[in-house]
Amino acid sequence: MESTARSFKENAHHALGDARLTEALARLAHGFPARRRDAAARLPEFDQLRDAARDIKDHVLDNLDVYLDRFEKQVIASGGRVHWCRDAVEARDAILKICQAADARTVTKSKSMIGEEIAINDHLEAHAIVPVETDLGEYIIQLRHEPPSHLIAPAIHLSMDQVADAFRAHHTDLDPARPLVEPRALLDEARTRLRERFLKADVGLTGANMLIAETGSIVIVTNEGNADLTCSLPRVHIALASIEKIVPTLEDAATILRVLARSATGQEISVYTTFVTGPRRADDADGPEEFHVVLLDNGRSALLGSEFHEMLRCIRCGACLNHCPVYGAVGGHAYGWVYSGPMGAVLVPGLIGLPEAQHLPNASTLCGRCESVCPMRIPLPKMLRHWRERQHATHESPAIARAALKVWSFLARHPALYRAVFGLGVSFLASLGRRKGRFRWLPFAGGWTSVRDLPAPEARSFLLQWRQRNPGTRT
Amino acid sequence: MASPSETAKPSPHVALFVTCLVDLMRPSVGFAAIKLLEQAGCRVSVPEAQTCCGQPAYNSGAKADAQAIAKAVMKTFAGFDYIVAPSGSCAGMLRLHYPEMFAGDAAMEAEARAFAPRVYELTSFLVDVLGWKDVGTTHAGSATYHDSCSSLRELGVKAQPRRLLAEVAGLDLRESKEAETCCGFGGLFCVKYPEISERIVDKKVDDALATGAGTLLAGDLGCLLNIAGRLKRRGSPMKVRHVAEVLAGSEGAPIGEDSSVR
Amino acid sequence: MSSRTDILANIRRSLARKPRVTSQSPADRLAALRPGVQPSRGRLPADRRLALFMAEAVRADATAEAVASFADVPGRVAAYLARHNLGAALRVAPLTRRDNIPWSKQPLLTPDFGPPRPEDSVGVGAAFAGVAETGTLVIQSGPESPTRLNVLPPTHIVVLRASAIVGTYEDVWARLRTERASKDGPTMPRTVNWITGPSRTADIEQTLLLGAHGPQRLHILIVNDLKDTVADGGFERG
């Protein structure tokens, strides 16, 4: 998709003014974090599992080439094919070719963030193939031509009436008199429509939560069951996954599954966890005749071994979004590309470039709540700081800010000068502000005083007072 | 009352890292911290060459500057038993980020690692190291405590200030629902992205006001200035103070309020 | 250069920049099939596994009842259908034939063993295993077990032997490996479906709704083939 990450500030301004979005985000803040906390509390081994999950992915990343090779061998041995793709263009082509070879007219899709990353829907449409999103939230935003605003709740930003409007606009034969004011009515409408599409589809395109090297299996997790319909009804199943999704064994997959849903929705486990290995067997009752894995790099191999290496442990659970004060204020679309929240702010600069994504690593208070809930123990704040270091090193941060920082840091290392400059400033401000105790406005402090008063300094600085009270003591 | 075996121990020599914000904006917090440390039996020094911990540089990606400041800080604060700051954010910087920022420079990293364990946030030092709780002050009224992100998540400070506040006579401490949520300060974040910061601090303020408490307390002046500034802009009468002020019973005008009425 | 070669070369080049953080070799790890951290709540004797399985399945919004033998299944199915006004037509996985369920005991039921069709309203399947730790059903695809049956009909009834209830996910993999070891070909059937409760979505204003694409109702009939353990009976939530 086209990025608007560069306009993060404008996007955020727009988002903050959107009352329905604010309401939706408030609902999110009251739901997910409490449910995650309860789920974690119910499982005494939860933190131990987080460590184990982290260790699994660390081991995989250390040996990624070996595991990818093994995975491919096993996919082939079970009758499937693997398509290696360096970037979005190659992945789009690979998928298109498979679809064309299958004479596909309709492709049903279950949710895939990689699909968003490579903008597969637009590509298929441009070649007269109709992609149909089947995850309810994805279906809704596909009708609205929007990207997902959350990793696991793509339509979290919408209200019920917006969903109803989208259905009325696109389901043109829908009886105008039929009320669509209940979530259940909306679901029934979507379910009926999508059933028709499922049955007609030639190709099913899914994502994959994990790839298992031991068996060549892919793991797909959903709550709706749409992925199971997507990969069992059509003649061809394509699974689209990025290279870091590998785990060694079925046991390792189990470990990660134990933290995934608990972190994401607070469920013990999602409703449907499906392990798919190859196409239908000769005597199978059903299943697709072809099974393809489209394996995408798209910048990940370059993140390996860098200061962003650990980001590749991410399992896309969304916990960091759910607990992020910035995401909670502006929602997912403001981030301007596929991924949002803390994980997006770390990943996106690596995928679309730091200049385009310049705001994302900066638009964070580094409060650390993301890291504290991340099931994979990814040090997200540390990596946001690493991007800032790169910006500073390459002079991508604003020149004025860099100059101010230089002066300040010089003063910080020269205490006498520091005290002379700031001590004087503070005494002056203290005398100005004494009457009210605060300022509504100050020159050069617009960033502060545009939204809050600035408490006035109490008096002369502590160290000046200390020296006066303790003459002669020098430590 | 200290037991004989304790009095036999020499009182720990503590250096106060007053922090740049307290130094410049709220000196009374520094004096309150000294009072508490002395009450708890410490010998307190204030190294005069101190300025700032370097966090603004570090979080802006200016690692070389941050490292230079860190070296100066470690030099200034060498030779003390403990270094205590009335701020989780600055203590976290010294304790966790100094060792981290010198990764790759074995000698400096080792120095930072040796330095780090002596650094404490004030309330955690009083409770965890000294086991002190003879607060003995009075504060008539109700308060809610905001956990600063660094205190809570970097240093695990949560129970300590509450334990001490429980000893303050007359104080009705009320928990808010979102005590652990960021206030939207984030250092330079709040001036770079004021609108987002405003939304975050508004939620914080709403959450604090919902407790009905008269005062909001915290252990970090960054949060306090931000929250007080927003409360005042919204015209709220809720008072804002650093926790050390209440514990030490040295209460001047609340943050952001008229200091002539004392 | 092919994309494959290129990607693998990039990976190796990138990894060379950084010291490894783990020491085990992939070959060792794959050979060891090391179980992970298994929740203690799953490590129970068989009779208590049954109770935990039922409790967890109900937590996940499934319904579950234990029956004494396969002979009781038709009656319980008929009663369930009647309770929910679901008619009498069943689409049944051929796999259940191994259990000799005497459907003819309920002459009103019309079980059909053909492949599932879109209009089917009730599917009856057979589970390979149940996992107590989360009340999860494990169903394998195969010649007699169409995977569509799990998701196409709006009501899903699954027959599970109590003796097939294991404690943890790892136990499932161990059993699967043992049972399939004799067969030629891959360890895994085309699909292994873990199912925990009925289908759901919360995509509209975070309102939880059951029956998104998959079934709205999941009913588990547990045939108690353990001796002298849990008495026959239903399971109430709570």
Ligand code: SF4
């Ligand atoms: S970074 Fe961690 S919390 Fe965020 S989506 Fe990834 S795994 Fe989940």
